[in-house]
Amino acid sequence: MRGDILAIIRETARRHWGLGLALLLALGGKLALLGAQAFPFNADEAVVALMARHILQGERPLFFYGQAYMGSLDAFLTAALFALFGPQVWVVRALEALLFAGTITVWYFFCAEAFDSLTVARIAVLLLAIPPVMVTLYTTVSIGGYGEALLLGSLSMLLALQIRRGKTHPARWLILGFTVGIGFWSFPLSLVLSFPALLAAIWNKPSEQKSQPMKYFWTHMGILFLGLIAGISPWIAGWIQLGASAFRELGGSAIAGAIQGGPGTVLLLRLLDLGVFGVTALFGLRPSWEIRWLAPVVLPFALAIDLTAIVYAARNLRLRDAAQPARWMMAGSIAILILVYLFTPFGNDPSGRYFLPLALVLAAFCAELIARAAARFGRAAYLLLPVLMLFQGAGTVESALRMPPGITTQFDPVAQLDQRDLPQVIAFLRAHGETRGYTNYWVSFPLAFQSGEELIFTARLPYHQDLRYTPRDDRYPPYDILVEGSNRVAVITTKNPALDSLLEAAFAAHGILFQIEQIGDFRVYYNLSAPLRPEQLFQLPFMD
Secondary structure: OHHHHHHHHHHHHHHOHHHHHHHHHHHHHHHHHHHOOOOOOOHHHHHHHHHHHHHHOOOOOOEOOOOOOOEOHHHHHHHHHHHHHOOOHHHHHHHHHHHHHHHHHHHHHHHHHHHOOHHHHHHHHHHHHOOOHHHHHHOOOOOOOHHHHHHHHHHHHHHHHHHHOOOOOHHHHHHHHHHHHHHHHHOHHHHHHHHHHHHHHHOOOHHHOOOOHHHHHHHHHHHHHHHHHHHHHHHHHHHHHHOOHHHHHHHOHHHOOOOOOOHHHHHHHHHHHHHHHHHHHHOOOOOOOOOOOOOOOOHHHHHHHHHHHHHHHHHHOOOOOOOHHHHHHHHHHHHHHHHHHHHOHHHHOOOOHHHHHHHHHHHHHHHHHHHHHHHHHOHHHHHHHHHHHHHHHHHHHHHHHOOOOOOOOOOOHHHOOOHHHHHHHHHHHHHOOOOEEEEOHHHHHHHHHHOOOOOEEEEOOOOOOOOOOOHHHOOOHHHHHHHHOOOOOEEEEEOOHHHHHHHHHHHHHOOOOOEEEEEOOEEEEEOOOOOOOOOOOOOOHHHO
């Protein structure tokens, strides 16, 4: 019996060595980057961590704090790990690494089944193991559900492909529906992958079923619907709780004003952004937070391979082979992403992060191109794989070495804070008894989490240089209660001389004495002679 088990393990290792190597490279790479502190701990990630902490204390949030379209699945999973290992930043990143390892595993089996080729599957996951820097970023830090979107979306595609191949057991339909539904609640970005998968599964011809094809079809549709309702039920509960905002935010209402102009102007600007921001980040030509070419020596070769792979995949859509359903699902993902980007406010985002699901598609297309080229022209074609891996890895390393800002989620330079100084800020505030006050979004939540919620500074100040402010930044009302109930407050600003001037003028106008301490990017106004309140704030323009 033991010999049989060992034989199975050896055979599995022999067949799937590419997957094992990809997982080692992916997890090893993330561990090295985390060890080098290449990823600043930003406010969005801190909100997830705080939500997880509050879940362990009994709270049950349905959505990311302060919004109504990104579910709290990531926070619940983080809470489970916090229960085991404690509320630490590394635990948040460990979850994201595990989610991406799951995505790599699922995509490996999807590609193997789609193209009937372990070679294509191996190449695809090796490209994902050392991916473009944008993929590395959003599969390492947590900002609310990108890891789940990739994993659940890719799982939907694998299940749909299996159904297309005749594996129509009711359990598979149930799991497909649940996966699509819970992915929608966790982060609707998952629909870029799961919606084409859902269509592909439903489009399965009834004539391909056993006897009584229509009976089986409608039975499967009923099971699919039950799974979908079960998965989407947290979002339904949130819709009941929050009302119409749950629908508005699905359409990107929170960032609707990021691009100004008439419909034609907005569409043209988004079309420009599609190429300038989205595609360049997807291909790894630039970091997602700035316009700067990465690894320029290798860039032309990598770009040529990517573009050739896309053209090759487009031509292959006409083929009526076993891979046709998978190719059309992946083409559908591209079409959905482009439509959403061009015709909804999500296209206003310059980071390119919404192209993340297409990184899986691009890896599959490049893998097929390389495998077919090697079969036709010889093994030398496999050298295209290390060229792409070298380009993508070099871009990531180059970005990690530029600290600050490091590998960051912040496109706006004013939000790119050197968080390495935050422990010193925490020590200073504790030493001077300053535990309550006001700051901006990018300081408030990292400060709260890193201090164990001892230091509560609500996000009531702007961070933009033009002093624009949105109340949406102030995401957690219980913090307001704590600060308003304190008879002593301090103020923290960052990279904002205009705000500093207005604050100091307001202090003078109200006869408030104060002291200043500059710690890196953080400017602390402390030891105020009288507490400062937003309603006093001094009548600043951004409080109107």
